[in-house]
Amino acid sequence: MTAQPEFYRDQFPYSTPPRIVWDGTTVPTALPEDIFITDTTFRDGQQARPPYTVKQIADLFDFLHRLSGPRGIIRQSEFFLYSQKDRDAVYACMEKGYEFPEITAWIRAVKQDFALVKEMGIKETGILTSISDYHIFLKLGLTREEAMNQYLGIVEAALEAGIRPRCHLEDVTRADVPGMVIPFVQKLMELSRQSSIPVKVRLCDTMGLGVSYPGAALPRSVPALIHTLRSETGIDSSMLEWHGHNDFYKVLTNAASAWLYGAGGVNGTLLGFGERTGNTPIEAMLIEYMGMTGDTDVDLTVITEMAEYFGRELQYEVPPMTPFVGKQFNVTAAGIHADGLVKNEEIYNIFDTGKLLNRPLGVQVTDKAGAAGVAFWVNAHLPIPGGETIDKRHPGIQKMTAWVAEQYSDGRTTSLSDAELMEAAREFLPEYTKMLKV
Incomplete structure (x- = not known):
């Protein structure tokens, strides 16, 4: 055995990030039967x-x-x-x-x-x-x-x-x-x-x-x-x-x-x-x-x-964007994504997170959510009869979307809470909220 240490300075110079050295050798995969x-x-x-x-x-x-x-x-x-x-x-x-x-x-x-x-x-x-x-x-x-x-x-x-x-x-x-x-x-x-x-x-x-x-x-x-x-x-x-x-x-x-x-x-x-x-x-x-x-x-x-x-x-708050466990991992804030989710959640969801993780899809409503984002939130939170969905072109959705945009007219930077959105829904979609408890 060598009496001198080997520090691989070509790969670990320390004065710069580590280098990746290539020798061109590839090896076969060998996934064990029992992992x-x-x-x-x-x-x-x-x-x-x-x-x-x-x-x-x-x-x-x-x-x-x-x-x-x-x-x-x-x-x-x-x-x-x-x-x-x-x-x-x-x-x-x-x-x-x-x-x-x-x-x-x-x-x-x-x-x-x-x-x-x-x-x-x-x-x-x-x-x-x-x-x-x-x-x-x-x-x-x-x-x-x-x-x-x-x-x-x-x-x-x-x-x-x-x-x-x-x-x-x-x-x-x-x-x-x-x-x-x-x-x-x-x-x-x-x-x-x-x-x-x-x-x-x-x-x-x-x-x-x-x-x-x-x-x-x-x-x-x-x-x-x-x-x-x-x-x-x-x-x-x-x-x-x-x-x-x-x-x-x-x-x-x-x-x-x-x-x-x-x-x-x-x-x-x-x-x-x-x-x-x-x-x-x-x-x-x-x-x-x-x-x-x-x-x-x-x-x-x-x-x-x-x-x-x-x-x-x-009392540990998981970083919100952490895959699978963070609060935001399957929550969209983009209106174009929400539009796809309303049509079919497979378009923008990694797998059936509602079934497999007990984490249904969510939407974060800001001024970027658009009518599609508002419609997604409404369909997820209001008791729509017969399992139907409210289209983003519904007059109430359009009015609620305009209300959302107004909340950001004075420089607001935080997303709207479920409580705020529910109050707006009571105003603009009373036919769907009248059965909800206050």
Whole structure:
């Protein structure tokens, strides 16, 4: 092993944004038959927000269980064990008796922590095994050989305790793949064969540097990284997991690419909470999973319940334009879009959000909504007899549209509330509002 660190300055100059280097090598896709999600809401997710209470953790664990569906798509959830509160939360979740997600631990890479894992009856734990020279030389002050020997000693201790180790290869997208990553994983696979205990590998894109582009070079190429590990070490897809961050807006694409090129698992958090820019959002990966597999057994309405819980119980307001969970994600403010939605919602809706997410389409009425936007709001909020719709050319809609425009004549910049619009409807469409309660 080299005594000098490899920092890949051609890709990571630091004085400029990272470079994407191309070697022209493309690798075949290898989507596993069984792909799944693992959760780190209570580990990485808690490092990016105020800590949850024991009750809140237990409630969120219920959501994870319900989102797992009958196939256990959310296979595992990892927990800290350091404090008494951490352990109380684990026990509260254990008492529920769920098969999925399985409770796993995350500990420091020190042998004495395995006693705590075993004492609590947890069968698997994550172990931090930093893999890039940035971490080995600059953070740990070790050589590659010293780091590898230290890591292998910890893994052996886990195996001796009868615990499945899951090695977290921190900063893998800045690591020397042929010189450090492959030799380390090869040794892990040998330990697994000797002990007859699975040794898992989590590929941690700690800085969000991974790219999914065909022909990109290692260590940043997600396809090449997954393919190389599988072909050079023999690791099974079920033992290989991806953990990404969103520093460069690539977290979802990289996670899906990890599946596509042979990783069985993708690790994420509810609402994407995680250090800095966050982790892969579990709710997004569930929809990606359904698109890749055709599985329709997941109850996606639980996603909406979960997001509402964060607002109600945790006072967290989801950014409004967040896909699937934000207040504005399927709300249009454009009159031309509203016109299409009135005719057929498939024209401008991504899928049946009313049925699948319990999130009916909405419209934001401003001076840009036009008669079509007003008509859409009216048809969504008023009891129209016989399931009919009111056309945008209806005299009452035209008068209400003129009223909307008038509200913005003095420089108003906020959208009209449902209460304001309902008062206008009572004035301009009394034949449809007379049955409504005040």
